[in-house]
Amino acid sequence: MALPIPERWDQFYQRKQFFTRTCPEKNGLEECKKDWYPRYVEVHQESRDVYVTFNLAPENFKVRQYFSSCFGGGLRNYTSIKPDFSLNKTHHTYRLQNLQVGTNYTCEIAADVVDAVRKTFIVVVKHSSEEPPISRFTESSSLMVLLSVGILLAATALLTFIVVYKKRLKKKMVQTKMRPEIIEQYYDKKLDEGQCVLLDRATCPPRLLICYSSNDGPAHVRVVLQLAAFLQKHMGTQVHLDLWEALSIMEEGSMGWHCRRLNECDFVLVICSQGLLQNQKQQSEDEEPLENTALAMVSMIGEELCRAKALGRDLSKYMVATFEYSQESDIPSALGLASRYTLTKDLPLLFSHLHGVALQKPGVYLQVENISESGYCKLPAGAALQLAIQEATAQFSEEEHVGIPVIS
Template sequence: MWRVAVVLSLFAALARPLWAQDGVTAAAITPQDCSLDCIQQGEPSCEYCRITRSDIKEALGFNTIDAFGSCVPYPCLELIGGKDPNVCQHYVQAPDDVTVEFLHEPNPLSDTVVVSWKPSYYGIAFLRGFQVTLQALGGFSIACQLFLFHRNVSLPASHAQRVYKSDPFLGLSLGSQYAVTVMALPVPEEWEKFYQSKIFSTQSCAEKNGLERCKKDWYPKHVEVQQNGSAVTVTFNLAPPSLGIRSYFSLCYANGITRYTDITPNPKNKTHHSYQLNDLKEGTNYTCEIAANEMDAVRKMFSIHIMHPQRESSSVTPSLAVMLPLCLAIVAIGILSAALIRKRPTLRIKKLAINPDIIKQHEEAGPQQEVLSMPENRLTPPQLLICYSACDGPAHVKAVMQLGAFIQQHMATKVCLDLWDSLSLAEEGSMAWHCRQIRESDFVLVICSQGLSHRPALSDPEQSDEDEEADFGSYSSNAVVRLIGEEVGQAKARGQDLSKYMAAIFQYSEETDIPTELRLVSHYTLMADLPLLFSHLHGVALHRPGGYLKINYISEEGFAKLPAGAALQCAIHEAGMAMRARKQHAVERGELAALTP
C-alpha cells in the first residue's frame, strides 16, 4: 500500500510544475473594448472587456448615475444571463492580492491610481468578470468600473496566477483616504465572500509637488536669532511669492505665559524678513514657534535664552588677606585645567564634531500646535441627548449608536440614547422618556437624514406585525424630532438661548435633510466638524490669536486612530453605501414605474 502512496506523491510532484505553468501569463491583463453582442454570443475574442455607460443604456434602456459609471445591481444576470440564468448562479471566491498603483498625473492637485488583483482558485471556472468600486472615506465621492468575460469562458485553475488591472481612476484628491473594493462576478444571494477591500491614502501635496509649492505644508526652514541684552532680532526666510502668503505670526512660551507677535513683511522683501522680540525676561528660556498665518500651517520651532547682564566690578579695593588666597586658588585651577586639556584632546575633538542636524531634528520634533486648556468650572460632564430617525435602515441606526459610543468614551460627555435604555423606555413610553431627557439634558443633538420626511403608513392591512412595530418605532422617533423642532421655534420666538439644541448630518446625507425649524440652531457635518461639536459641548474656543484648539484624536483625520473611532468610521461607510443603494433602487423603481402603462 505504501508503494502506491509513494508513486502517487511522485506523480503529483512531477505534474505540479506543468499544472502551474499552464496558461500563465507574466504580464498584467488590461481591459479591452468589446461590444455587448460579442460578450453575450460568447466569442473568444472578448477575453476581458470594459463595460461603458453607453453599453448599459443599450442593454437596459436607461442611463446609470454618473458616479456609478457602468455598474448596476447583479450585472452578470442583467448583461450575460438573459438567455440562460444558470451561468450566473455559481459561487465564486473573492479576489486576492488587491494592490493600488499610482500613475503619473500632471495635475498638481490630484492623483491617478490603477487597481490590480488576482482571481481566487475557488470557483474560477465559473468566473464571469469583476466590478471595482472606489469611494472616498467619509465623503460622497464614488466611482465604479465593470469588466466582463464572454459568457462561454471557463478559466482553468492556473489562471489564478494572472494579474488583472482596472482602468485608471482619475482626479483623486491629495492627502485623502479611499477604500477600493474588487468584487468577483457572479454574486449569488446569501454569499458573503465575493469581494476584497483595501484602504489606501493618496499622496500629500508636499510628497507630490515639493514643500515649496504647498501652502498648507510650507514652513520657514531657516531661522536666525541675534540677541542684544533683552532685545532679540529674529530673521527667517519668506514663503515663495507663488503661495500668496502675506503675513506670519510668532509665539514664545515661558513659565506658563505666551507672547504673540504678528508679522507683516514689507512687500518689497522677497527672501528674508527680520522682526523684534522685546521685553523678554532675563535668565529665562523661551520656546518659540514661527509659521505662516494660515489655517493648519506647519510651525518651525526654535529656542531663545535671555542671559543676565554682566555687572560692573566694585570700586572698593579688597584687602590683601582676601586677594592672596583667591589668586592662589585661581593659579591652581589654571594648572589643573591645562593638565586635563593636555591629557584629553580626543574628548574635545569629539565635542566639536557634534552633527548640528541632530539638534535641528530635535527642535523640529516638538509640538506643532498650541495646547489650550479645558475650562475647570464644570464639575460634571455635560449630558447630551441624541435623537435620530429610524426610517433610514439599520445601518444608519448603527452609525448613530457608534457616534454616541465615541462621544461618551472620548469627548468627556454623558450620552443619552434610546438604544441604551430599553428598560426605562418600555416603562415610561417613548414620548415620555424623550420629554424627560430633553428637560434633564444639557444639550440635544438631532442627527438629520432623509428619513425625517418619511411618514410611515400604519394602517396598511397587508403589513406584518414586525413591519408595523418597526414603522411605529420610526413614527415615534420622527415625532420626537418634530417635538424638538417645536421647542426650538418657541424658544426663538421668546428670544431665548438656542445653544442647547444642535443638528448634524453624516457625510452621506444632504443639507436639505435638516428640517426648516432646526436650521435656526447650530448644525454640523460629521465627522468633518468634530472639533466644532466638541467646542460646543464644552464651551471651549476653537481659535485665538496665533493658536487653535488641538485635542488628541478629536479631528476629522485623528478620530479613526481610536478603536471606537474606527468602528464609527466603518459604520458611517456602511451606512453611506446602504443609503446610496436605497437611492439607486428608488431611482430604478421610479423609472420602471414611468415605463409601465
C-alpha cells in the first residue's frame, strides 16, 4: 500500500526575478522618440488667454523642442515650444496665441521630431466676464466706424446713381422732345409768314450716322458725300460718314465702326437706292468677296425698330431717304417703321426731325434760311449736291434705257 511521503516545499517552487527591457533597449532611442507623445494635457483659460500644460519626454530622449497646431474658424495656428528644463523637467506650460473668442479649435501637440505621434485635444475659447470695459468700448467704436463708412458709401452710391440717371433722362429728353432753346430762337410770333431765320452755331449739334450702299457706283457715292457735307455745314448737324473716317475703319473694321457709331449717334439716316440690297456681282473668281456692310446694317436697324416698337419706345432715331433717281420700292421692308424723306424736296422736314422743331404752329410758319427745296442750291455746298444728283440721275436714266444692270 502506497503511503504519502511529505515533500520538501521549500524546493518545490523556484523563484526568479526579472524585468522587462525599456523601450530604448528594445527598439532603439530614435524609434522610441517617434512612438512617444504627451499623455497628460490640461487646458485652462485665464481671461482671454488660453494656457496648455503637458508632460515632457524622458530626459534620455533628448527632445528639446515641441510644436502645437490648432485649426478653427478656417484658419490654422502654429506654435513652436521650447521648454526651460531648468525650471521643470517633467511638465511645461505654454500660451496659445491669436485665437478668436467663441471659436472651437482642434489642436495637436507632439515632439518636434520626424514622424512623431501627435496628441489631439479640443480648445474652446469662451467669452470672459472679466474682460475690461476698454476692450468692449474699442469693439463698439470699431462697429460704429464701420457702420459710418457703410452709410457714407451707400449715400455716395445713391448720389452717383441719381446724377447718372438725371443725365440719361436729360439726354433722352433732348433726343426725343422738342428743344426749348431752339424753339424760342426760331419761333417768333412777330415773324411774318415765310420769314427766314439763321442757325445758332453755339447749340450742340445732333450726331447723325449716314448708311448707304456703294453698289450703285461712284455717282451715287458722290451724292452721299455731298449730302453729308451739306448737312454738316448748313444744317447744324455733326455727320459721321465712313468716307471721312478711313483710319478708324482700318483700326476697328467696317462692321465694328458702324456698330459703335450706331450706338453713339443720336440719329441714323439710311440712303436707299437700287443697289442697297443687291449682292455684289460680276467679281472675278480670284477676288475675295467684299463685305456687304449696308445689308448687315439694314438688318440690325430693322431689328432695333421692331424691338423699339414692341417695347413702346421712340422710333425717331432711325430715318430713310431716297433721291430723285430712286423709288419707294428701293426702301427695304425691314425699314418700314422708319420716317421717310425724299431729298432734296424734304430738306426742311429733315431739319425739323434732326432738331426737334415743328415747322408750323398757329399763326407762324418756320422757314430756315437756305434749306428750302429751291434755296439750298444757292450755297456752294448745295450747288455741289445738286450737280451730283443731276449726274447720278443722268447715269441711272441712261442705264435704264440701255438695259445695263447696276454694277457694284
